[in-house]
Amino acid sequence: MTISQSNRQKARSLTWQLVAMAIGAFAFGFLVLPPMYDVFCDVTGLGGRTNEVATVVEEPTTTGRVVRLEFATTVNQYAPWEFGSDVDSMTVDIGGVYETTFTARNLSDKSLVAQAVPSVSPPQAARHFKKLECFCFTSQEFVANEEKQMPVRFIIDSDLPAHIDTVTLSYTFFDATKMARANVAATN
Amino acid sequence: MSSAEISTHHDAAHGEHHGPAKGIRRWLFATNHKDIGTMYLVFSLLMFFTGGFMALIIRTELFSPGLQFVHPEFFNQMTTMHALIMVFGAVMPAFVGLANWMIPMMIGAPDMALPRMNNWSFWILPVAFGILLSTLWMPGGAPASGWTMYPPLVLQTGDAFPFLIFSVHLMGFSSIMGAINIIVTIINMRAPNMTLLAMPMFVWTWLITAYLLIAVMPVLAGAVTMLLTDQFFGTSFFLAAGGGDPVMFQHIFWFFGHPEVYIMILPAFGVVSEIIPTFSRKPLFGHDSMVYAASSIAFLSFIVWAHHMFTVGMPLTGQLFFMFATLLIAVPTGVKVFNWVATMWQGAMTFETPMLFSLGFVFLFTIGGFSGLMLAVVPADIQYHDSYFVVAHFHYVLVPGSIFGIMAATYYWLPKWAGHMYNEKLGRIHFWMSAIFVNVTFFPMHFLGLAGMPRRIPDYSTQFADFNSIASVGAIGFGLSQLLFVYIVFRCVRGDGATATAEVWDNPRGLEWTVPSPAPYHTFEEPPEVTDGKAFS
Amino acid sequence: MIQKLCLSALAILFASSAGAEWELNMPRGVTELSAETYNLHMQVFYWCCAIAVVVFGAMIYSLVKHRKAAGAKPANFSHSMTAEMIWTIIPIIILMIMAVPSAETLIKLEDGRKPDLTVVVTGYQWKWHYEYLGEDVAYYSSLARTSVDARRKNSGIDPNTVENYLLDVDNPLVVPVGAKVRVLITSNDVIHAWWVPDLAIKKDAVPGFMNETWFRAELTGVYRGQCAELCGKDHGYMPVVVEVVEPTAFQNWLDSSRPEN
Numbered sequence: 002m003t004i005s006q007s008n009r010q011k012a013r014s015l016t017w018q019l020v021a022m023a024i025g026a027f028a029f030g031f032l033v034l035p036p037m038y039d040v041f042c043d044v045t046g047l048g049g050r051t052n053e054v055a056t057v058v059e060e061p062t063t064t065g066r067v068v069r070l071e072f073a074t075t076v077n078q079y080a081p082w083e084f085g086s087d088v089d090s091m092t093v094d095i096g097g098v099y100e101t102t103f104t105a106r107n108l109s110d111k112s113l114v115a116q117a118v119p120s121v122s123p124p125q126a127a128r129h130f131k132k133l134e135c136f137c138f139t140s141q142e143f144v145a146n147e148e149k150q151m152p153v154r155f156i157i158d159s160d161l162p163a164h165i166d167t168v169t170l171s172y173t174f175f176d177a178t179k180m181a182r183a184n185v186a187a188t189n
Numbered sequence: 190m191s192s193a194e195i196s197t198h199h200d201a202a203h204g205e206h207h208g209p210a211k212g213i214r215r216w217l218f219a220t221n222h223k224d225i226g227t228m229y230l231v232f233s234l235l236m237f238f239t240g241g242f243m244a245l246i247i248r249t250e251l252f253s254p255g256l257q258f259v260h261p262e263f264f265n266q267m268t269t270m271h272a273l274i275m276v277f278g279a280v281m282p283a284f285v286g287l288a289n290w291m292i293p294m295m296i297g298a299p300d301m302a303l304p305r306m307n308n309w310s311f312w313i314l315p316v317a318f319g320i321l322l323s324t325l326w327m328p329g330g331a332p333a334s335g336w337t338m339y340p341p342l343v344l345q346t347g348d349a350f351p352f353l354i355f356s357v358h359l360m361g362f363s364s365i366m367g368a369i370n371i372i373v374t375i376i377n378m379r380a381p382n383m384t385l386l387a388m389p390m391f392v393w394t395w396l397i398t399a400y401l402l403i404a405v406m407p408v409l410a411g412a413v414t415m416l417l418t419d420q421f422f423g424t425s426f427f428l429a430a431g432g433g434d435p436v437m438f439q440h441i442f443w444f445f446g447h448p449e450v451y452i453m454i455l456p457a458f459g460v461v462s463e464i465i466p467t468f469s470r471k472p473l474f475g476h477d478s479m480v481y482a483a484s485s486i487a488f489l490s491f492i493v494w495a496h497h498m499f500t501v502g503m504p505l506t507g508q509l510f511f512m513f514a515t516l517l518i519a520v521p522t523g524v525k526v527f528n529w530v531a532t533m534w535q536g537a538m539t540f541e542t543p544m545l546f547s548l549g550f551v552f553l554f555t556i557g558g559f560s561g562l563m564l565a566v567v568p569a570d571i572q573y574h575d576s577y578f579v580v581a582h583f584h585y586v587l588v589p590g591s592i593f594g595i596m597a598a599t600y601y602w603l604p605k606w607a608g609h610m611y612n613e614k615l616g617r618i619h620f621w622m623s624a625i626f627v628n629v630t631f632f633p634m635h636f637l638g639l640a641g642m643p644r645r646i647p648d649y650s651t652q653f654a655d656f657n658s659i660a661s662v663g664a665i666g667f668g669l670s671q672l673l674f675v676y677i678v679f680r681c682v683r684g685d686g687a688t689a690t691a692e693v694w695d696n697p698r699g700l701e702w703t704v705p706s707p708a709p710y711h712t713f714e715e716p717p718e719v720t721d722g723k724a725f726s
Numbered sequence: 727m728i729q730k731l732c733l734s735a736l737a738i739l740f741a742s743s744a745g746a747e748w749e750l751n752m753p754r755g756v757t758e759l760s761a762e763t764y765n766l767h768m769q770v771f772y773w774c775c776a777i778a779v780v781v782f783g784a785m786i787y788s789l790v791k792h793r794k795a796a797g798a799k800p801a802n803f804s805h806s807m808t809a810e811m812i813w814t815i816i817p818i819i820i821l822m823i824m825a826v827p828s829a830e831t832l833i834k835l836e837d838g839r840k841p842d843l844t845v846v847v848t849g850y851q852w853k854w855h856y857e858y859l860g861e862d863v864a865y866y867s868s869l870a871r872t873s874v875d876a877r878r879k880n881s882g883i884d885p886n887t888v889e890n891y892l893l894d895v896d897n898p899l900v901v902p903v904g905a906k907v908r909v910l911i912t913s914n915d916v917i918h919a920w921w922v923p924d925l926a927i928k929k930d931a932v933p934g935f936m937n938e939t940w941f942r943a944e945l946t947g948v949y950r951g952q953c954a955e956l957c958g959k960d961h962g963y964m965p966v967v968v969e970v971v972e973p974t975a976f977q978n979w980l981d982s983s984r985p986e987n
């Protein structure tokens with residue numbers, strides 16, 4: 002009675018349902034979670050990501066509210082760069098368009114590719130920090146010993162939470178030479 | 190039931206009418222749930238001693254300040270391997286082994302629903318752990334990034350890296366197949382008239398656990414696959430340079446990892462829910478609320494993962510949400526503890542070894558629960574996080590929690606498996622030694638963590654010396670006590686004890702006690718008549 | 727003579743009991759929030775003790791009274807709606823009592839407004855780098871020489887003879903007392919975590935990302951901690967030392983630390 006034919010049929014279909022569930026869970030982990038996490042980060046500013054790119058420059062409408070903007074720079078894994086911001090900090094009118102520059106120098110005798118990764122702290126400020134132009138949008142090629150001054154143009158929008166009075170924009174310089182070469186090889 | 194149907198079943202399942210095959214073939218091609226259960230349990234015991242040996246290397250090095258025995262690299266390999274082996278090699282297979290042995294007998298089924306898959310899911314395990322252990326001899330050594338495998342550190346692993354990932358994949362496959370088998374068995378092969386709610390608690394907790402396994406083991410597989418592609422195929426899921434985020438791995442890992450914690454404890458809840466009523470001579474208090482509590486624990490386990498990462502930098506609202514959700518888990522867990530106490534209340538208790546281990550479980554798991562509650566409070570967690578306080582906490586839940594649960598189950602059902610009683614006196618000595626040494630080992634770790642000792646360090650400042658020495662002595666004592674366990678089981682299986690009756694204990698509830706001891710190679714070829722009260726405990 | 731002996735005995739006792747407190751419990755620390763954290767910790771701990779007394783009390787009573795050997799006859803009840811409601815609702819209330827002050831402290835912890843000083847902390851395998859933002863002062867902070875010599879396997883140096891074994895660095899982080907110090911944390915390679923128990927802060931250093939926390943030390947002194955996130959082979963050898971000094975001393979130190987050019 003327990004193992005009748007129809008029961009075996011039921012067992013088989015349940016087995017396949019469970020297999021499908023496991024495959025679904027794998028797909029969820031592998032295909033759904035990463036993009037979901039990106040969206041989540043963009044919305045909450047988790048990790049201080051600033052993927053915000055302002056495409057349309059409206060008339061700058063300054064609000065009179067000011068915040069202190071600080072710059073910090075790091076070079077990852079002792080990569081052969083000297084990298085720093087040209088000013089330590091600036092006072093920024095919320096809603097205004099600003100530009101500042103960073104300078105990097107290739108300390109090696111080889112040409113290298115750098116990728117700058119921006120991060121904004123506190124994270125709640127990240128989505129209100131909008132970049133019009135940034136050297137972090139693409140990777141930067143440096144020939145041997147080349148020094149470059151690289152601009153960032155940005156707006157801090159007026160929705161910045163009222164409790165924030167200091168914002169830090171930080172860049173980490175990664176050596177992306179291998180990654181870039183691989184991409185070139187792949188496209189060729 | 191017609192005889193035609195019986196033979197259909199048999200031909201499909203294994204075609205063994207009259208008992209086990211001879212020699213190695215019996216094990217290599219095993220499809221009998223009892224044989225497979227035995228293999229799981231033996232494998233788990235082997236891994237328990239392997240992982241335990243590594244723990245003793247760790248504790249020996251930490252006995253006094255200064256590096257005496259191992260290099261820091263090797264120390265990190267030991268902490269990593271100890272955790273992977275204990276979690277995936279000892280605790281989980283032990284519960285799968287118990288499930289294999291007991292679930293068919295508890296629901297009146299002749300075998301597991303998918304016997305051949307059952308064989309594969311076991312035999313994958315020795316392969317997985319063979320690969321994992323072989324990494325110890327590879328250039329660059331075994332994985333040393335902690336069992337949590339956080340990038341970017343894990344990407345610095347030497348030649349062992351792809352083997353680590355592959356072995357984790359295999360462990361995942363094994364668990365998922367085991368879980369599917371258990372669910373299909375429970376859903377499809379219960380004795381007629383046994384409703385879902387009438388099932389014994391051990392079956393219930395395993396049903397929930399199996400669903401958790403199917404939901405989260407693939408997520409772990411996904412996470413480690415992304416590690417693999419990041420390392421070898423140029424993706425950057427977790428590499429900031431390519432637009433990825435190392436913290437994302439932690440989110441995905443703990444989305445698996447927190448339910449995993451309950452995967453390791455829910456079956457133990459089931460075990461003690463079987464044992465306490467038997468030795469209290471009273472039905473389990475609040476059977477249905479136990480089921481609901483276990484289900485809500487399982488549900489909540491999906492929305493608390495980030496409490497493992499409060500220091501990683503999270504928006505305030507996130508921290509608040511995960512704090513409240515985590516505190517909430519204390520409610521159903523509390524219900525379980527209170528129900529166990531209420532089961533004992535006004536019973537007529539005796540204290541045989543399984544009961545002693547169950548009582549030890551309730552006491553000490555509750556202590557682990559308390560430190561868990563403290564860890565949920567975010568500002569305090571910032572101090573506790575990644576310190577020995579956390580080490581103390583999860584060892585209280587895993588050793589006197591999961592492992593005492595496994596020990597209790599072994600003593601409880603061993604006479605049913607072997608047909609003989611184990612030596613009760615030695616069993617009690619084993620319990621008391623385990624219970625004392627487990628506290629000597631892990632209780633001082635609370636103090637170490639509060640005093641500021643981080644976890645996973647091979648050497649420490651002299652102010653931490655005293656408690657570390659005590660913990661090391663306790664660990665060696667605990668390790669030696671487990672040799673006694675092997676001796677007791679060995680003697681019982683060899684047939685040294687008194688012959689066990691079918692019931693073994695004093696009027697226990699459950700179908701497994703209606704078959705003779707030792708349980709015949711095939712049980713319940715004809716489904717039993719289930720009258721409601723006898724089925725569940 | 728006797729008086730002197732008594733005094734020194736008292737001093738030893740006092741010193742050892744102070745030491746014992748440090749070894750047994752979370753430090754109260756030297757910031758407002760570390761004290762609040764300590765209080766929260768103790769509050770939850772006392773709740774746990776109270777619950778333990780009730781649960782274990784009932785259990786032990788039952789173990790003694792309801793033994794078969796003591797002649798107990800088993801009852802046969804298996805449900806009680808009232809009891810189950812009570813032990814669902816009371817824990818919820820206790821949890822709410824715990825959650826409120828925790829949330830309050832947490833909110834304060836996240837309020838990094840108006841810092842007096844910003845320090846960028848970068849984790850390296852296996853040392854720290856400190857940069858005083860806008861002050862042109864930056865340096866590495868590594869395990870002190872004495873510990874480096876003693877830590878080697880079978881170095882022949884007894885760690886007990888090394889002062890602050892594994893908890894001392896060559897260049898500590900120096901901050902002024904009473905100042906709100908904003909700490910920005912990132913990493914050069916793998917994830918580290920910057921932890922000073924007395925300041926009640928611990929924050930992960932994640933490569934490519936900037937984390938933020940803050941503290942305001944209310945007492946001068948030297949506060950020691952360690953890297954708290956496994957970061958490779960020398961994870962145990964990258965202590966954090968924070969020296970809290972008077973503001974004038976800090977200014978002098980800062981001026982003397984600037985590169986001479």
Ligand SMILES: [Cu+2]
Pocket residue numbers: 849850852917918919953954955956957961964
């Ligand atoms: Cu570190």
